[in-house]
Amino acid sequence: FYHTVDIFSNNVNCDEVIRSELSTYKVTIQEPNVAVDEHQNKGTWTAIFGQGFEVIIGGKKWFAFYKYTEDKDGNYTSHCSETMTGWFHDAAPIVPATPPLHWGCYHGEKAGPKTVRVHAPSSAMDSDEIFKAEDELQKMLEEKATTWTVGPNMLEGMTLRDAKRRIGGGRSRRHVAQQLSATHASEEVDPKLPKSFSWRNVDGALVPVRDQQQCGSCYAFGATEMMSARVRIGLLRQGKKVPKTPSIFDPMVAMLSPQHVVSCSQYSQGCDGGFEYLVAKYGQDFGIVSDHCFAYESGLRVQENTAVPCEYQCPESQRYFVHDYHYVGGYCGNSSVPQLMEELVTGGPISVGILCTPDFMHYQVSTSKHCEDASIEVA
Template structure:
């Protein structure tokens, strides 16, 4: 079911443009964040809806050192944790307070300069979700202080005047070069504006310019993995289905909301022994979250995790106003599988999946890649790209798409191992809305940055 009302799509895109810090094209590395930071904080209030922008008045300072791999130590010796949040910003938890902000940047034409030694105005609060404040970070010591990096972003507006085409010869070529999966033609995508196809794949504000490589597998992790079942699927655990139905995101870059909420819904079913099934509102996330970019994109860590803990999820769809006082289901704790950005790997993902429920993951591809044509089988990229009948390629624009892993298995005939993944393109796409993808080889970056969140199944 399309949850983002068509009449609201233009409003949501406009809201994205107006939001403070909404577009996040910054591209910062671990080495550009680790070091000593000064956090300047405003007066603390009880208002979690406070807008943090360049007009904020800061009254307090605290110094925090971010150490390898995820240790944070403040000036008083209190120890906590920190993590990169994709390449967009970082979150710190220390001395019973949480801090999150996007990294700063500037744009001239389509050239982005990432100002990684300072942040945009961000949000802080105590670990109970009270005593909110705005803050801004400045790195005062560390490698590459003052060194700015630049990159070029795609002119996504240029897509407005072009449409997506599926040449039957390309479908045949995909099927001819491999026998692991079958491609098919989708008339639903034919002639769709490329701007809409871009949003379907994640949107321009969901780009991750450099995925981390999966972490090394320790002997302890390998021992745990050896105890796991060879096959596992949350859609059929002793005959019980713990996964909610496949939804359709439409041509709004809201896969981050669907992947996040799909995990929360499924894990609530797991926690309640399948006695509570919820249909949570993706529209509430898209319309109301300060941590995402409406229909232009977002990231699961900030939605399944941070938004879920700070604001909660509701079964009510907002129309034109956000109402935080509605009954909500909150996230108790969250993080990247492995504990921090860059700590994830395939055995850790299987262990987390079996233990607590489905995982939200991100996959990378190009807008013209073959994935959109998946029909059945175990997907692996072929390198064949969609071209128009005249031989021209559809534009190559890298995208980042959020989906939900619900299980894993292996194929006895080919010895291929795979993940079972729920998409948000409707049940007419793929294998009734699902796809299988190569496991253990980090296909599409799927084993790099899995996110897990533990929900509270009792609303408040």
């Protein structure tokens, strides 16, 4: 890692300070999730799907996106041995409900030969052509769909560009890394867990389900509503009465703002997609305000081709900080069904990312059997 000094706050402009004199810090990444630095300190690391990685070692957290460049023809080049300019800071806040301190900037380079990969642009889903299922494709899918139903859905009648945004956005799909197998995860179910369980049966535990509309912000909704529910569940476990619907008069049970994430987070790509793990990281590093302070508008603004600026007015009492976040199983790709069951019951709702084949575009009811669990994230 080539890094600056750690004398900055979380508003550091890395584009400016990365030009200063840099120091080096060597970290060795080992499978499945072990990191060892040049001083023989041990820590952990995780990939964040195909976006980047986070290393926790020596009292610091280091995060950066994988490096890529784009040419005028839309070809993407992955610089597999390098990262973009990223951030590092203290591994945990000194004072609860405040950002971590001692920020700096860095970029990473893998020792040894450099490798690059060129990805040709995929324009099939970037046109104004109207999405409509073809009869032959429908027939083929109906023959395969033993656990789900093929039929018209909300994508019918949209342009292909809008449909892509609706199902997650383009930037959350590029350069997808092969997931680590869950060979290290336990498959034993705790006999103390109930046979069936749903937080929907607990009054006051969940917040209302909302529509992201024409914006690839499912990651922001999934993560902020998971966090909002866990706050409410924590209050219920303390014996406090929690109203069934969020209240603007009680900040402890308010919904967190997905718009804050979409408009303000440098860890995500707005309406072009993102990942729940990085929403949780943003919540620890910067805090997330309530939905009352920063209401959701992006779903309608996308049609006008205008982004919602990062502008809001909130009292600090309505900024919420994440205490901890992690993948179920400890790192990306290592979750198992028993671990998910235990986390759901003991911790609360979990945010799940799904990687699906194109037949998911024709899903109507139940679950496509071609879907694969991509990542399970918890804050």
